[in-house]
Amino acid sequence: MLSTIRTEIRSDTTGQVSREPQPPARHSRQPVSFRSVEREELVVAGSMGVRGLISEVRGRTHEETVRLLGEGVQSLRADGVRRAHILVDPADLLARAAEEVGFRYCPGETLLRRELDDLPEPARGCSNTLSVRDGDAEDLARIGLTLSKVSTLEFKGWELLLIRQELRRPDRFFKVLEANGDIVGASIGGSFGEQGTISHTWVAPSSRNQGFGEALSTASLEALYAAGARNVYLMTTSGNDRATRFWQRQGFQERADVSFMEIDL
Numbered sequence: 001m002l003s004t005i006r007t008e009i010r011s012d013t014t015g016q017v018s019r020e021p022q023p024p025a026r027h028s029r030q031p032v033s034f035r036s037v038e039r040e041e042l043v044v045a046g047s048m049g050v051r052g053l054i055s056e057v058r059g060r061t062h063e064e065t066v067r068l069l070g071e072g073v074q075s076l077r078a079d080g081v082r083r084a085h086i087l088v089d090p091a092d093l094l095a096r097a098a099e100e101v102g103f104r105y106c107p108g109e110t111l112l113r114r115e116l117d118d119l120p121e122p123a124r125g126c127s128n129t130l131s132v133r134d135g136d137a138e139d140l141a142r143i144g145l146t147l148s149k150v151s152t153l154e155f156k157g158w159e160l161l162l163i164r165q166e167l168r169r170p171d172r173f174f175k176v177l178e179a180n181g182d183i184v185g186a187s188i189g190g191s192f193g194e195q196g197t198i199s200h201t202w203v204a205p206s207s208r209n210q211g212f213g214e215a216l217s218t219a220s221l222e223a224l225y226a227a228g229a230r231n232v233y234l235m236t237t238s239g240n241d242r243a244t245r246f247w248q249r250q251g252f253q254e255r256a257d258v259s260f261m262e263i264d265l
């Protein structure tokens with residue numbers, strides 16, 4: 001099945017697909033889109049940060065939709081991601097098809113969204129001893145273990161491997177926050193066409209409540225904006241009121257009209 005997809009894949013960051021040969025994608029490995037013009041079916045899938053996203057599915061029947069979702073999931077697995085997401089309206093048939101493929105709702109999680117029509121306002125709480133920069137492999141080695149121990153992050157070992165493999169992908173960002181030579185924060189995320197996500201943001205406990213988180217959020221949003229993201233989603237786990245409040249202050253609002261489903265690949 002995968003080889004069938006691969007023969008018809010068109011890389012296209014806008015999510016628009018065509019039978020015509022496409023110009024090289026801006027982010028060469030980013031989206032994997034598939035369309036059969038004859039059957040008017042479509043699935044658009046790609047990695048968004050360190051997770052996969054199925055951003056569009058169009059099948060005429062339930063069976064077709066299930067098959068297309070399965071194909072999208074397979075192409076994401078081949079791309080190296082180990083967890084994928086899809087946004088659904090629970091009342092919609094797509095939600096039922098996604099469940100059939102193995103996607104599950106995440107009841108304890110809150111979905112937040114922010115539009116990104118413009119660059120974010122500069123962060124206020126920065127000091128001259130603080131800098132946010134792109135992280136490298138050495139930084140990952142320094143903070144990977146720390147991140148994996150923060151329970152609210154649910155940061156997985158395979159995410160670390162993924163980031164390390166392709167640190168300079170333009171559709172992905174890894175920012176570190178340095179104060180007096182120490183790494184005291186990090187942020188990881190990425191985009192898929194106009195969709196963007198901030199997968200993980202962390203500030204060391206002793207450095208919190210000084211505006212460092214805001215500095216990381218601003219740098220993350222700037223990176224997403226530069227990559228073309230205009231719609232940014234993120235999740236907070238239930239009970240993490242500090243994080244939810246923090247993101248609301250960064251312009252995110254709870255999105256209750258759609259639900260978020262995920263699948264482990």
Ligand SMILES: CC(C)(COP(=O)(O)OP(=O)(O)OC[C@H]1O[C@@H](n2cnc3c(N)ncnc32)[C@H](O)[C@@H]1OP(=O)(O)O)[C@@H](O)C(=O)NCCC(=O)NCCS
Pocket residue numbers: 125150152153200201202203204207208209210211212213214215235236237240242243245246249
């Ligand atoms: C969420 C998190 C990243 C916030 O980092 P932070 O550096 O404390 O963030 P900020 O300092 O920018 O903002 C935190 C609070 O401090 C306040 N603050 C900022 N600068 C301040 C200052 N100079 N003086 C006093 N208070 C200040 C802000 O108003 C904000 O208030 P809020 O709690 O009402 O939002 C951090 O708590 C964290 O790493 N948590 C664990 C990991 C986690 O859960 N991440 C989120 C997963 S979705």
